[in-house]
Amino acid sequence: METLTGPVMFLPIDNIDTDRIIPARFLITTKIKGLGRHFFNDWTHGSNASENAKILVAGHNFGCGSSREHAVWALADYGIEAVVSTKFADIFHANALRNRLVPVVIQPEDHERLVAALEADPASIVTIDYGALRLTCGFIDLPFTAAISEIGTEESETPGGEELEILLGQSRLIDDHEAARKARVNTLGGR
């Protein structure tokens, strides 16, 4: 993961929620793949989506609402690899990292400049340099933050696979913790 460059999908609207990313009626599935075709299914505001865009430039508080990981799966299945915003909702942010979708956070004043540039020319090329933590678009060159270290490696096919390995590696600790708290835990067994 060095740099990502190309035209963008441009939706500079605040509070884009998980129902807009993928409406609930498309969650009637038991699979991870294939959700991209319902991505922004009911979008009503038009967009400047370039063909093959891998970067989505969105407004403030992206991914608010539901915990559905399907929102991230839909973005990824559609081909989006990074979302640029000024702020992400907590659960979406965590879900994104587990699926190698990079939440790129820029400052509000930088966001305004980027939006102005993309409004002037929606076909502008954006480059995200993960090493330098810089985002460029024409003459604009901005710093960003992203939880790069928390993003899974390409080897892991399973969403959240790295975390699962870490937790499995702590089984002794978990055993000890359980032994100490056993008396308090109420279970559904035997009823």
Next chain:
Amino acid sequence: MSQAGKTLFDTIWNDHRVNDAPAPDGDPDTLYIDLHLIHEVTSPQAFSILRDRGMKLRHPNQTMATMDHSTPSTPPRPDGTYVIENPDAEIQLAALESNCSEFGVPLYPLGHENQGIVHVTAPELGLVQPGMTIVCGDSHTSTHGAFGALAFGIGTSQVAHVFATQCLLAKRPKTFEIRIDGTLQSGVSAKDVILSVISRIGTEAGTGHVFEYTGSAIRAMSMEERMTVTNMSIEGGATAGLIQPDEVTFDYLQGRDFAPQGQDFDEAVADWRRRFQPADGVYDRCVSFNADEMEPMITYGTNPGMGMPVRDTVPDPADLENKSDRLSFQRALDYMRVEPGKPLLGHPVDVVFVGSCTNSRLSDLRDAAGLMDGRKVNDGVRMLVVPGSRKVKAAAELEGLDQIFLRAGAEWREPGCSMCLAMNGDKIEPGQLSVSTSNRNFEGRQGKRGRTVLASPLTAAACAVTGVITDVREMM
């Protein structure tokens, strides 16, 4: 560690942290999970992850499954089976059944007396208790914070983590006190309280935080009212919202199926009282509200933060400083087809929905039925009443609430999430305006191009009768 200098959240987090020393700043702790709730929508891929790796559930008996999101709200056939029109929904429901059977997870399927919206069912069974950690692949898991439990929504990959290890990795959030003192006026309910809070602080204020609701107005609430408040914590950006357990909590729990019984219950209460004393800790942020000043609330926009007292006029985007805020705000008003500077009172209503994990418990149905009694649903309005669980439905029918709704011309339906998120075919048509007791007024949430106004059960019932947005206080 002593109790001194800790909030309720601190006590629960520290009690469930598996790693001995707290993780360094920015790193996650390993958090032990007492209770894992699952439903048909966000669990199948997690079961697949387990199956692919040949793993089992660490504690199937600390897991509870039910069906709620894609279930029909129409009555069963005479033989007790259900008409599921969408074949994909049938596959998804069957997958939950076979997964639970394969992995040994207790399941309350369609038709079972314990079936219902997971956030209604788990508390009424007494599964939700003070001091617990509770997760579910569902953001309204925050509901269970009403019992003084740390409860939050997780993604499906984390559902797999909890299946396999009964733990998850989580960064310690900050704390945010929402203090509400005073007395609610007649016609103002718990839903109006949380809509007032979110419309003041906004939908993202709680990001990175857990809320703790304090103050005399919260203490005066029943458990069902408290659940309405904590349910919508996520709409303020916080993944969890807690309320200190007290006598109201303990009274609610006594005698419930999975609560400790007899002497065990007395011991549990003594333990809860000792461990969860009123917090003397310091919150990272605080906001205070006066309950006396609160009014019945409605939303006018496309997120739950766009709310106002029912008699107010729609705010003007021109008053916003930031250009991007102005544009987003104007788009929301355009979508809702409402005009700045004008009231919503008198605005025609097409559909009224009473239901969802926010407002589908017995007291919510009593509120709505109390107002509907002897009145009729206005011509041209469709009103759906969807109890939150089979137990709620049975209790309401015992009181005759179903007859009040049916006589008024409303639909009395089977329990589930229904029109809150329109997954099961219960939806509004393009352009229709719904007054809904649910939690999200997002674009298209209740049906493509549908427009949602969030309100309390009282306000929703009033709007059903008049056919327009109404101040319920004029009808009481």
